[in-house]
Amino acid sequence: MEHIDRDLIGNIDVNDIDELESLYKAILSMKDVNEMHKFFLDLCSKNEIMSFLHRWQILLRISQGKSYEEIIRELTPDKEDDGRKKQTVSSTTISRVKACYVNPDGGYRTALKRIEIK
Numbered sequence: 001m002e003h004i005d006r007d008l009i010g011n012i013d014v015n016d017i018d019e020l021e022s023l024y025k026a027i028l029s030m031k032d033v034n035e036m037h038k039f040f041l042d043l044c045s046k047n048e049i050m051s052f053l054h055r056w057q058i059l060l061r062i063s064q065g066k067s068y069e070e071i072i073r074e075l076t077p078d079k080e081d082d083g084r085k086k087q088t089v090s091s092t093t094i095s096r097v098k099a100c101y102v103n104p105d106g107g108y109r110t111a112l113k114r115i116e117i118k
Contacts, residue, residue: 058089058097059108068094 004021012020030036040049054075061071068091075089101108 054089055093055097058094059101059112062094062098062101063112 004017004024009017027036027039030039040052044052057075058071061074066074071094072089072091077088097108100106103109
């Protein structure tokens with residue numbers, strides 16, 4: 001049985017590792033995007049899902065070589081949604097995503113390589 005690499009644990013409490021692995025295995029057990037979406041709707045709030053999406057949108061644009069200014073312009077909404085102003089993109093979030101993206105062994109690179117193949 002595969003386990004999380006201890007070098008990747010960071011500041012996660014060692015008492016939570018088994019349950020974190022269980023969560024990851026549950027995610028990996030989803031068979032298609034609809035199952036995955038239903039699982040994430042149960043697991044996360046709409047705002048949390050939108051935060052994941054937001055980071056992924058930033059990553060896709062970084063991988064296309066777009067500048068911070070282009071990313072901010074493309075992802076900052078002009079309109080309100082349901083009477084509430086949508087979240088804007090911060091340069092801090094872009095910077096964090098980019099710092100992870102430049103890591104050749106990081107999860108973002110792995111994911112992008114795998115979806116580009118398909």
